[in-house]
Amino acid sequence: MANALPPEHLSCLSVTLKPKAASDAARPLVLGVFSFRDDAHLVPGLIENIGPMVDGWIAWDDRSSDSPFGDQRQRRKALLDAAVDRGAGWILALDPAERIEDALAGRIRDLVRADGLVAYEFHLRVMFSATEYRVDGSWDRLVARRLFSIHRGFAYDRAGSADYRFGFGDHWYPSDAPYRIIKQALNIYDFRSASAERRRLLKEIRVHLDPFIEQRPLAYEYLAYDPRELQPIPADRPYHPPFREDGGAWSAAPPRRPALLAQSLERFDRSVDRLFNDPRSPVFAATLPGHRRGVDLIDRQAFHALLRETANLFAARHGYPPDLFQPERFLEKLVWRKFFSNLRVPQSGNKLLVGSYIPPQFAQHVRAAEVVWRSEAAQLPGNDQIAAGWYYLKSNHGAGNVARIRYPLETAERIGLERTAARWLRHPFQPCNFEWWYDAFPREVFLEKSVGDDPSSTTWCFYAFPSGVHYVGVVRKHADGSQGIRLSADLKPLPEKYQQPSAERLADWTVNFDAGLVERIATAIATPLGFARVDFLFAPDSSCFLNEVTLTPGNAGTYVHPELDMMLGRMWSKLV
Numbered sequence: 001m002a003n004a005l006p007p008e009h010l011s012c013l014s015v016t017l018k019p020k021a022a023s024d025a026a027r028p029l030v031l032g033v034f035s036f037r038d039d040a041h042l043v044p045g046l047i048e049n050i051g052p053m054v055d056g057w058i059a060w061d062d063r064s065s066d067s068p069f070g071d072q073r074q075r076r077k078a079l080l081d082a083a084v085d086r087g088a089g090w091i092l093a094l095d096p097a098e099r100i101e102d103a104l105a106g107r108i109r110d111l112v113r114a115d116g117l118v119a120y121e122f123h124l125r126v127m128f129s130a131t132e133y134r135v136d137g138s139w140d141r142l143v144a145r146r147l148f149s150i151h152r153g154f155a156y157d158r159a160g161s162a163d164y165r166f167g168f169g170d171h172w173y174p175s176d177a178p179y180r181i182i183k184q185a186l187n188i189y190d191f192r193s194a195s196a197e198r199r200r201l202l203k204e205i206r207v208h209l210d211p212f213i214e215q216r217p218l219a220y221e222y223l224a225y226d227p228r229e230l231q232p233i234p235a236d237r238p239y240h241p242p243f244r245e246d247g248g249a250w251s252a253a254p255p256r257r258p259a260l261l262a263q264s265l266e267r268f269d270r271s272v273d274r275l276f277n278d279p280r281s282p283v284f285a286a287t288l289p290g291h292r293r294g295v296d297l298i299d300r301q302a303f304h305a306l307l308r309e310t311a312n313l314f315a316a317r318h319g320y321p322p323d324l325f326q327p328e329r330f331l332e333k334l335v336w337r338k339f340f341s342n343l344r345v346p347q348s349g350n351k352l353l354v355g356s357y358i359p360p361q362f363a364q365h366v367r368a369a370e371v372v373w374r375s376e377a378a379q380l381p382g383n384d385q386i387a388a389g390w391y392y393l394k395s396n397h398g399a400g401n402v403a404r405i406r407y408p409l410e411t412a413e414r415i416g417l418e419r420t421a422a423r424w425l426r427h428p429f430q431p432c433n434f435e436w437w438y439d440a441f442p443r444e445v446f447l448e449k450s451v452g453d454d455p456s457s458t459t460w461c462f463y464a465f466p467s468g469v470h471y472v473g474v475v476r477k478h479a480d481g482s483q484g485i486r487l488s489a490d491l492k493p494l495p496e497k498y499q500q501p502s503a504e505r506l507a508d509w510t511v512n513f514d515a516g517l518v519e520r521i522a523t524a525i526a527t528p529l530g531f532a533r534v535d536f537l538f539a540p541d542s543s544c545f546l547n548e549v550t551l552t553p554g555n556a557g558t559y560v561h562p563e564l565d566m567m568l569g570r571m572w573s574k575l576v
Contacts, residue, residue: 012064013082017056028089028112028149033079033172034096035060037070039192039250042096048241052105054092058082068252069209076172077156084152093146093172097192097250099239104147104186111147111184119148119171119179122186127194128227130245136229143502144188145181148173157496175496178483178507189233191243192250199223201249208254212562216319217260268311268321275325282324282340282575291342294436303339306434310335317557318565330568333531333575334556338434341551342576346441348551352396357534357549359524366521366544369537374446378422381447383408390450393417395424397438404450404457421445433555451539455479458509459547462519462534464526465571469519471498471564473533474509483507491515498561512542525549531572 032054036043040063047057060075076093083091090112094100100122111120124144125133133139155176173179193199203223207213210220233239275281287293295303307324314335315321322332324339337343347353355368372391373381380393386407395401401424405417428439450457456478462469471494475484483506486494491511499505513536521544522534533550560568 012060014059029087030054030090031083031088032057032092034094035075036096037062039096045241046096049099053108090149099189101187101237101239117177117179119145119173119181121145121181121183122188125187125189127191132230132232134227135231145171178505181504187237204254215562217264218315219319271323271325288342292345294339328569329565331556331565333572334552343437349437350396350441357525362521366546369545370449372447374444376444378418392448396444451537451545460536462522464522464534465531466527468523498564513538530574530576
């Protein structure tokens with residue numbers, strides 16, 4: 001706890017408790033926590049902002065440190081340790097440059113009545129001026145989980161990363177325990193980015209502190225882009241006190257590394273040149289009989305435009321442009337597959353044909369779930385045609401087109417489901433993503449019998465290669481959302497750095513199947529493909545069902561830690 005900190009750290013901490021807080025045992029103690037250095041002049045405004053919401057605050061004064069940037073993880077852990085040591089049951093964590101919406105003051109006492117480990121998720125509004133925040137693209141979906149419960153004995157290995165990219169966020173709560181995430185329609189306004197000079201400095205600081213910047217040299221270029229759409233702070237979402245721009249940098253300047261960007265772009269330009277001019281390029285490879293390739297479906301001009309768009313989006317998400325001439329990393333190999341892989345159609349995308357992937361030698365151990373109805377029209381079968389029970393309504397193309405339903409259906413529910421199914425049938429699967437194999441067959445909707453009666457469903461996603469399974473993603477979905485975790489091949493949690501940054505963590509899971517057998521099945525399915533994510537469902541009696549075989553998980557957009565990106569790339573030894 002805080003009193004176990006080295007003396008030099010204790011001297012950095014200051015604790016302020018309101019007089020009433022120490023004597024009121026009827027409700028949990030809520031403490032604000034923050035650290036400051038070159039932004040110390042912003043602290044009075046922060047305290048005035050959070051004062052009505054908290055019972056006190058603990059601050060870390062980093063001005064005496066020899067390092068201009070220090071160790072953010074160490075600072076945050078020390079602050080949380082000190083808060084728990086003072087009896088805090090809840091934490092409100094902010095940066096001196098941030099202000100939270102006034103409405104939290106009226107809600108916080110009700111929010112902290114929640115039981116267990118809970119983290120409240122707020123909208124993070126990245127200010128691009130004193131009065132406007134950015135909302136174009138994914139900027140409108142940024143979140144931060146800053147109000148959370150806490151307990152003694154927590155572990156803290158969360159890497160501090162105020163990363164604005166969607167799916168990252170800047171969360172403070174401990175990552176060693178499964179927190180329940182509850183969304184709140186409240187805003188946090190971040191003014192550190194409110195000037196172009198501070199945005200430039202922020203980019204350089206992240207480049208300087210990122211230990212993997214050599215592998216993702218473009219990761220923070222998005223901070224230098226001009227916004228396409230700004231929104232004023234709504235009149236009904238105020239904060240206090242008002243922010244006044246002082247033109248300051250609020251931080252020391254790190255050494256600049258302009259060569260990183262130039263070198264990365266030069267490598268990408270070389271790979272593109274080889275892609276279109278080298279005789280060994282996959283562009284000029286032959287298409288195998290009974291297969292199709294994405295590059296053969298579009299003309300050269302459209303291919304150039306799509307390649308440029310794909311590379312830009314990929315670099316914005318992952319911090320490096322993909323080398324499609326000679327890819328080495330996992331994520332860029334997923335992109336390579338979209339354009340150049342020989343894929344069997346319609347098997348590669350049609351969910352109704354997932355059973356065709358089952359190797360004959362394993363047919364007695366795994367099967368596809370039973371399909372009780374299918375149609376090219378959106379009119380669902382009557383209640384007298386389907387036995388009572390749980391089912392999944394799905395489309396045979398794309399991702400996310402699924403609804404868990406229970407027969408018999410009420411009239412209003414049927415009308416809503418048929419409207420949803422009609423929308424699925426009308427729309428091809430996001431053609432801008434160029435997962436073309438999902439549109440190489442007639443679209444259908446179907447009813448698949450649930451493998452169990454549990455209101456939630458758990459999918460086991462095996463990332464499989466010819467050499468075996470590297471890791472397993474476990475996702476539990478229920479009416480209120482989903483939780484997930486990444487496990488090793490022996491079904492133990494992967495290190496924190498390899499987990500999804502913003503995913504709600506799955507607390508427990510039951511292995512009621514022969515893991516070795518399932519790994520062999522997944523490996524056999526993946527071997528002729530080079531790689532596949534092979535998804536399984538397991539019934540209460542341990543029966544194994546092949547749910548899906550996915551060739552480009554997340555359309556190459558899901559975050560993968562740079563180390564894991566390299567490891568998975570090495571396992572995917574042959575591109576076909």
